[in-house]
Amino acid sequence: MDTRLATMSTPEDEQDEQDEVDRIVEAWQRERGDLEVTPLHVLSRVSRLARHLDLARGSAFAQHRLEGWEFDVLSALRRAGAPYELSPGQLVKQMLVTSGTMTNRVDRLERRGLVHRKPRPGDRRGVIVGLTQEGRKVVDSAMADLLDRERELLAELPERERRQLAELLRRLLLPFEP
Amino acid sequence: MDTRLATMSTPEDEQDEQDEVDRIVEAWQRERGDLEVTPLHVLSRVSRLARHLDLARGSAFAQHRLEGWEFDVLSALRRAGAPYELSPGQLVKQMLVTSGTMTNRVDRLERRGLVHRKPRPGDRRGVIVGLTQEGRKVVDSAMADLLDRERELLAELPERERRQLAELLRRLLLPFEP
DNA sequence: ATCAAGTATCTTGATATCAAGCTATTTGAG
DNA sequence: CTCAAATAGCTTGATATCAAGATACTTGAT
Numbered sequence: 001m002d003t004r005l006a007t008m009s010t011p012e013d014e015q016d017e018q019d020e021v022d023r024i025v026e027a028w029q030r031e032r033g034d035l036e037v038t039p040l041h042v043l044s045r046v047s048r049l050a051r052h053l054d055l056a057r058g059s060a061f062a063q064h065r066l067e068g069w070e071f072d073v074l075s076a077l078r079r080a081g082a083p084y085e086l087s088p089g090q091l092v093k094q095m096l097v098t099s100g101t102m103t104n105r106v107d108r109l110e111r112r113g114l115v116h117r118k119p120r121p122g123d124r125r126g127v128i129v130g131l132t133q134e135g136r137k138v139v140d141s142a143m144a145d146l147l148d149r150e151r152e153l154l155a156e157l158p159e160r161e162r163r164q165l166a167e168l169l170r171r172l173l174l175p176f177e178p
Numbered sequence: 179m180d181t182r183l184a185t186m187s188t189p190e191d192e193q194d195e196q197d198e199v200d201r202i203v204e205a206w207q208r209e210r211g212d213l214e215v216t217p218l219h220v221l222s223r224v225s226r227l228a229r230h231l232d233l234a235r236g237s238a239f240a241q242h243r244l245e246g247w248e249f250d251v252l253s254a255l256r257r258a259g260a261p262y263e264l265s266p267g268q269l270v271k272q273m274l275v276t277s278g279t280m281t282n283r284v285d286r287l288e289r290r291g292l293v294h295r296k297p298r299p300g301d302r303r304g305v306i307v308g309l310t311q312e313g314r315k316v317v318d319s320a321m322a323d324l325l326d327r328e329r330e331l332l333a334e335l336p337e338r339e340r341r342q343l344a345e346l347l348r349r350l351l352l353p354f355e356p
Numbered sequence: 357a358t359c360a361a362g363t364a365t366c367t368t369g370a371t372a373t374c375a376a377g378c379t380a381t382t383t384g385a386g
Numbered sequence: 387c388t389c390a391a392a393t394a395g396c397t398t399g400a401t402a403t404c405a406a407g408a409t410a411c412t413t414g415a416t
Contacts, residue, residue, distance in 0.1 A: 017352070019348050019351050019352050020351070021348070022348075027258070027259070028321075030257075031259055032318075035325060036325065036329075037325060038340075039325055039328035039329050039331075039332055040325075041340070041344040042340055042343050042344050043231055043328050043332070045344060045347035045348060045351055046224060046227050047228050047231060048351060048354075048355075049228075049347060050224050050225050050227075051228075052351070052354045053221055053224060053225060054225075055274075069402075069403095078209065079202065079205040079206050079208075079209050080205070081208065081209055087364080087365090088365065089363085089364060089365080096229055096233075097404085098403075098404055098405075099364080099365065099366075100365095100367075100403080100404065100405080101402070101403055102365090103365070103366055103367080104401095104402070105402085108402095120364095123363095123411075123412075124410080124411060124412090125363070125365070125410060125411045125412070126364060127364080127366095140210075143210070143213065144213065147213060147214065147218075150217035150218070150221050151217050153221065153350065154220060154221070154350070156349050156350055156353065157346065157349060157350065161346055161349075162219070162220055164342065164346065165220050165343070165346045165347075166219040166220050166223060168339055168342065168346070169220065169223035169224065169227060169343075170199070170200075170223060171334050171335060171339075172227055172331065172332070172334055172335065173197050173199070173226060173230070174195070174197050174334075175334065176230045177197050177198040245372090247372075247373095265395090266394075266395060266396095267393085267394060267395080270395095275373075277394080277395065277396075278373080278374065278395095278396075278398090279372075279373055282371095282372070283372085286372095301381075301393095301394085302380080302381060302382090303379095303380060303381045303382070303394045304381090304394060304395080305394080305395065
């Protein structure tokens with residue numbers, strides 16, 4: 001199959017080449033002409049980009065011996081501000097994971113000395129998770145590296161388009177998190 | 179905290195309210211004024227939207243008793259066109275998973291009668307994975323439901339903005355998949 | 357004062373995933 | 387023709403995740 005032909009046949013003449021999603025949409029149109037598959041142009045790209053981003057994050061954190069999910073927990077505590085403490089329940093809400101998952105994450109981070117648990121004063125059901133000094137050091141340097149890596153990925157787009165993109169994504173996101 | 183105040187203080191006066199990412203960026207700016215955290219405006223939204231999309235996909239597939247990863251495999255076979263066959267290696271390349279993962283996925287789909295394996299003619303190392311009739315029926319109806327659900331999510335944006343968004347995402351994606 | 361309902365966290369069992377390595381087969385250099 | 391390297395798919399062991407439910411405590415209605 002010659003992709004140059006396909007490029008010629010697109011309605012708007014973008015100078016850019018096809019990406020994987022363009023090929024997927026084309027295949028669906030060939031196979032199921034009866035379906036309106038254009039939503040894939042936006043949402044499949046969101047999924048695929050998130051997947052690549054996840055892999056990039058993984059490599060940015062590797063130097064700090066951190067998994068992506070470990071960073072997520074530490075950074076939530078870090079940006080909460082001094083004294084860098086949150087309950088497991090608050091962490092669960094921010095990360096869209098189950099409580100069992102969070103128990104496991106905190107267990108592991110505690111074993112590595114990056115966070116500590118303490119009883120919550122006045123509510124004996126409750127626990128407070130806090131950053132250790134080591135934890136804060138690690139998350140601060142990992143965050144700097146993550147931002148460097150993210151800036152590289154965004155280098156494709158000039159400032160104006162970045163803002164546009166952020167605004168369009170916000171509008172899709174708002175129904176989920178008002 | 180009163181979010182109405184925050185809305186007033188944003189530099190550009192968008193009529194929309196804050197989303198979770200705006201709050202995260204604000205928190206980082208408060209805690210680490212020295213870091214340039216604006217990349218999060220795009221990339222954290224991509225991650226979060228992908229997560230929500232994943233959950234939405236899950237509920238769209240539930241009626242068909244399909245997991246998201248099962249649909250991914252079936253749909254790759256479906257859009258390959260008749261006779262709906264691909265090698266495990268081709269499936270691995272399309273989905274960014276390891277070969278062990280794919281073996282497991284195909285095993286499970288085979289047990290459910292949605293795909294079948296057969297030896298590849300002329301190469302005795304090789305295997306060909308193909309859709310069964312049942313598999314094709316299931317993926318066709320699941321795809322229709324998925325697109326319905328995706329259209330709902332995109333209802334926020336008029337056609338013009340959808341195209342814009344797709345084009346901006348393509349530019350970020352191209353370096354990964356030329 | 358009592359107790360049902362709600363809340364906060366943890367436990368258990370199942371499973372999808374990955375990294376690393378294994379086996380069988382094909383390819384290509386000499 | 388021979389054999390090292392490449393390729394294709396599978397196996398194994400470890401782990402992060404989830405769903406469901408257990409445990410312990412708090413709140414609120416009566």
